[in-house]
Amino acid sequence: MATASHTLPGAGAPTGLLSWLTTVDHKKIGILYLYTTFFFFIIGGLEALTVRTQLAWSNLKFISADLYNQVFTMHGTTMIFLVVVPILAGFGNYFVPLLIGARDMAFPKLNMLSYWLLLAGGIVLNASFLLGGAPNAGWTSYAPLSTAVYSQGTSIDFWIIGLLLGGTSSTLGAINFLVTTITMRCPGMKMTELPMFAWSMVVTSVMVLFSTPMITVALLLLFLDRNFGTVYFSVPGGGDPLIWQNLFWFYSHPAVYIMVLPAMGIISEVLPVFSRKPLFGYQFIAWSSVFIMILGFSVWAHHMFQVGSPLQVDTFFATASMIIAVPTGIKIFNWIGTMWGGALKLTTAMLFAIGFIAMFVIGGITGVSLAIVPINWQVHDTYYVVGHLHYVLFGGSMFGIFSGLYYWGPKITGRKLNETLGKWHFWLHTLGFNLTFFGMHILGLLGMPRRIYTYASGQGWDVLNLISTIGAFTIAFSVLLFIVNWFVSLRSGEVAGDDPWGGATLEWATSSPPPVHNFDKVPTVKGLNPLWADAHPGEQSHY
Numbered sequence: 088m089a090t091a092s093h094t095l096p097g098a099g100a101p102t103g104l105l106s107w108l109t110t111v112d113h114k115k116i117g118i119l120y121l122y123t124t125f126f127f128f129i130i131g132g133l134e135a136l137t138v139r140t141q142l143a144w145s146n147l148k149f150i151s152a153d154l155y156n157q158v159f160t161m162h163g164t165t166m167i168f169l170v171v172v173p174i175l176a177g178f179g180n181y182f183v184p185l186l187i188g189a190r191d192m193a194f195p196k197l198n199m200l201s202y203w204l205l206l207a208g209g210i211v212l213n214a215s216f217l218l219g220g221a222p223n224a225g226w227t228s229y230a231p232l233s234t235a236v237y238s239q240g241t242s243i244d245f246w247i248i249g250l251l252l253g254g255t256s257s258t259l260g261a262i263n264f265l266v267t268t269i270t271m272r273c274p275g276m277k278m279t280e281l282p283m284f285a286w287s288m289v290v291t292s293v294m295v296l297f298s299t300p301m302i303t304v305a306l307l308l309l310f311l312d313r314n315f316g317t318v319y320f321s322v323p324g325g326g327d328p329l330i331w332q333n334l335f336w337f338y339s340h341p342a343v344y345i346m347v348l349p350a351m352g353i354i355s356e357v358l359p360v361f362s363r364k365p366l367f368g369y370q371f372i373a374w375s376s377v378f379i380m381i382l383g384f385s386v387w388a389h390h391m392f393q394v395g396s397p398l399q400v401d402t403f404f405a406t407a408s409m410i411i412a413v414p415t416g417i418k419i420f421n422w423i424g425t426m427w428g429g430a431l432k433l434t435t436a437m438l439f440a441i442g443f444i445a446m447f448v449i450g451g452i453t454g455v456s457l458a459i460v461p462i463n464w465q466v467h468d469t470y471y472v473v474g475h476l477h478y479v480l481f482g483g484s485m486f487g488i489f490s491g492l493y494y495w496g497p498k499i500t501g502r503k504l505n506e507t508l509g510k511w512h513f514w515l516h517t518l519g520f521n522l523t524f525f526g527m528h529i530l531g532l533l534g535m536p537r538r539i540y541t542y543a544s545g546q547g548w549d550v551l552n553l554i555s556t557i558g559a560f561t562i563a564f565s566v567l568l569f570i571v572n573w574f575v576s577l578r579s580g581e582v583a584g585d586d587p588w589g590g591a592t593l594e595w596a597t598s599s600p601p602p603v604h605n606f607d608k609v610p611t612v613k614g615l616n617p618l619w620a621d622a623h624p625g626e627q628s629h630y
């Protein structure tokens with residue numbers, strides 16, 4: 088970054104290590120978030136490759152069973168708590184103030200603290216590998232498996248402390264996003280006319296504030312059980328392990344939306360720009376997020392159909408889980424409506440946005456099937472679930488994140504990414520993704536349990552597993568292309584200029600990268616697409 092910045096706007100801003108360590112500028116904090124979380128994405132990806140190598144064929148012993156448990160636990164934990172949740176906060180940090188025409192976040196120092204807490208959480212979690220063994224009870228760490236009786240040593244304590252740090256980081260971040268959007272919008276911007284990404288960060292932040300306390304409580308109780316002799320989760324002591332499951336999922340189901348709503352916000356910015364049309368059905372997309380937020384709090388027990396709840400309880404959660412597909416469907420139709428009849432420009436950012444829709448629909452459909460109790464009983468804890476969750480979190484969130492990196496990367500670095508390499512990345516990524524995860528649904532139906540270390544031959548599982556492993560290495564190769572592209576473009580990519588894509592929102596009204604104070608003159612806006620209205624005065628009329 089430093090090498091090229093002197094030729095680009097935004098020079099004059101202090102650089103050097105100290106400036107990064109002490110920064111309270113939302114853009115620099117955003118960059119720190121993005122680089123840190125991408126680094127964890129690489130770690131989580133290497134863990135995934137390890138898991139896939141171990142599972143490539145029956146009866147392999149690539150790593151020991153004990154290490155396998157640590158690696159798959161750290162893979163899931165890392166991808167969720169150190170990659171997808173915080174990378175979206177990183178985008179939020181960089182872009183929410185720019186999108187709403189503000190000079191910074193409301194609480195810059197709190198913002199800095201959020202970042203450092205996240206980094207501390209990541210270090211604690213990963214340090215466990217060197218300090219007696221990494222967490223090994225799965226990313227859900229169900230009690231009683233995770234209690235001191237069954238998990239001796241300190242690995243689960245590292246998990247608890249790491250997650251508490253990450254949770255505090257995301258709570259502070261949520262407060263900051265809410266106060267920033269409520270109090271610091273530029274003149275003329277109504278709360279109900281926020282750019283969709285900023286809106287999605289508002290809704291997400293409300294979810295974070297209501298859900299994170301639940302996992303915080305669960306983690307603290309587990310810590311007490313493990314270290315101070317309490318018995319919250321111990322049946323012989325009069326406790327109940329289901330308390331863990333309820334508290335954990337009361338956070339972790341909403342967390343699915345915490346991980347996907349901002350990604351939906353990103354593609355809601357990208358699709359209109361490359362369709363050359365305003366976002367179709369803005370109000371529908373905006374309010375369906377709120378509907379998802381509310382319903383998202385009443386579906387958690389669809390992860391617990393096995394625990395022997397009364398029929399009425401299961402019916403309630405099954406129904407609520409199916410209803411939540413409706414607002415999601417509304418969004419999908421409106422995105423298609425945005426593209427319909429548009430002058431589509433299939434840039435890499437646009438391809439990833441379209442890929443998001445296609446993959447997320449598959450994940451949504453398998454999700455609805457999992458909400459049907461008898462099906463759930465059949466495929467619970469099998470690879471069907473692993474297939475489903477990756478279509479949602481990888482096909483959804485990660486595709487949205489890559490779309491955002493190609494779309495907003497030029498704003499951050501001042502240079503465009505190479506589109507040819509970008510397209511190679513997209514197609515290999517999508518091919519590899521489907522090779523890796525589609526067959527998992529079939530493996531699940533064939534009875535392959537999730538989280539197993541190895542399996543016997545002759546069950547019809549070998550070939551599908553081999554294909555999945557080949558797919559995983561294909562994804563890894565495509566991500567390598569992205570990394571090369573990013574660093575090469577940083578040095579010698581085409582200079583982006585203020586508005587390389589003909590965007591409609593305020594971040595494109597300032598230089599790339601923006602100056603420290605973002606806007607020389609705080610803009611005044613009217614309507615949903617301020618720059619678009621300037622550039623195409625007539626075209627706003629059909630909106």
Ligand code: HEM
Nearest residue numbers: 135138159163166167171225226480481537538539559562
């Ligand atoms: C290269 C890409 C990836 C590959 C090849 C991959 C592969 C896998 C595999 C094989 C498992 C099952 C492990 C087992 O049950 O033994 C797994 C679990 C999981 N993965 Fe991934 N994954 C990838 C990316 C991601 C991403 C991007 C996310 C999240 C955003 C994610 C989240 C999870 C979670 C939450 C689990 C569950 C872990 C558990 O059962 O406790 N993965 N992954």
Ligand SMILES: [Cu+2]
Nearest residue numbers: 340387389390
């Ligand atoms: Cu759920």
